[in-house]
Amino acid sequence: NAGVTQTQKFQVLKTGQSMTLQCAQDMNHNSMYWYRQDPGMGLRLIYYSASEGTTDKGEVPNGYNVSRLNKREFSLRLESAAPSQTSVYFCASSEGQTDTQYFGPGTRLTVL
Amino acid sequence: QKEVEQNSGPLSVPEGAIASLNCTYSDRGSQSFFWYRQYSGKSPELIMSIYSNGDKEDGRFTAQLNKASQYVSLLIRDSQPSDSATYLCAVKAPSGGYNKLIFGAGTRLAVHP
Numbered sequence: 001n002a003g004v005t006q007t008q009k010f011q012v013l014k015t016g017q018s019m020t021l022q023c024a025q026d027m028n029h030n031s032m033y034w035y036r037q038d039p040g041m042g043l044r045l046i047y048y049s050a051s052e053g054t055t056d057k058g059e060v061p062n063g064y065n066v067s068r069l070n071k072r073e074f075s076l077r078l079e080s081a082a083p084s085q086t087s088v089y090f091c092a093s094s095e096g097q098t099d100t101q102y103f104g105p106g107t108r109l110t111v112l
Numbered sequence: 113q114k115e116v117e118q119n120s121g122p123l124s125v126p127e128g129a130i131a132s133l134n135c136t137y138s139d140r141g142s143q144s145f146f147w148y149r150q151y152s153g154k155s156p157e158l159i160m161s162i163y164s165n166g167d168k169e170d171g172r173f174t175a176q177l178n179k180a181s182q183y184v185s186l187l188i189r190d191s192q193p194s195d196s197a198t199y200l201c202a203v204k205a206p207s208g209g210y211n212k213l214i215f216g217a218g219t220r221l222a223v224h225p
Contacts, residue, residue, distance in 0.1 A: 040120070042200065042215040043156070058212075090155055100146070101213060103155040 002026055004104035006091050012110045013081040021076040021107055023091030031094045032074035033058075033101065034066060036087040043090065049074055081111045115139060116203050118216035127225050131188040135201030135216055138182065144204040145177055145184045150218065151197045159199075160186065191223045 007022045025032065030051045035043040045058030049068040063085060065077045078085060091104040117136050125131045144163050148156035162168045162175040162184065174187040188195055198218040205212055
């Protein structure tokens with residue numbers, strides 16, 4: 001039982017490049033989330049998916065898009081990376097919106 | 113005013129002492145309260161959740177909630193060097209049709225031998 005997995009641990013992009021961060025969970029959870037974590041600011045919600053087939057904006061969605069590919073997978077896309085998107089990105093999942101969230105290992109992204 | 117506030121620390125305590133971590137929140141509609149531990153370079157992991165006023169104990173950890181004062185705390189008894197980490201307070205409140213989980217910036221705890 002791997003829990004929440006994120007395929008990339010580190011990623012470096014140049015300004016303007018695009019990329020997709022992959023996330024998968026094997027806990028049969030309905031809800032999935034993407035957060036970013038910056039020093040001194042805590043975790044901030046970028047997008048979430050309450051259930052398969054739905055996605056909604058969180059606190060800081062600008063510059064990002066998401067896809068809930070199926071119940072297991074939730075990807076985050078940066079269409080044109082900017083230095084302000086340098087951060088650590090965490091994917092999380094929960095049974096329902098009111099339940100405990102479990103986090104993946106994170107991806108440290110640097111945009112030059 | 114931040115929605116969830118924590119002292120950034122570092123909070124330094126000797127091994128075997130009680131570490132007291134505090135958190136205040138602004139939304140009176142908040143329903144659920146969580147403490148996550150995050151080691152450097154790792155992801156947050158849930159330590160405790162608390163939903164009603166009072167104390168909740170789990171091993172060396174005790175969470176305390178006072179909704180009237182909008183205050184939640186985490187006590188760690190018999191602190192160990194392995195407890196050295198950043199502790200994130202998170203508060204769940206309804207917002208725009210979903211239950212939003214808001215995190216504080218975290219308090220760094222250092223337990224020295």
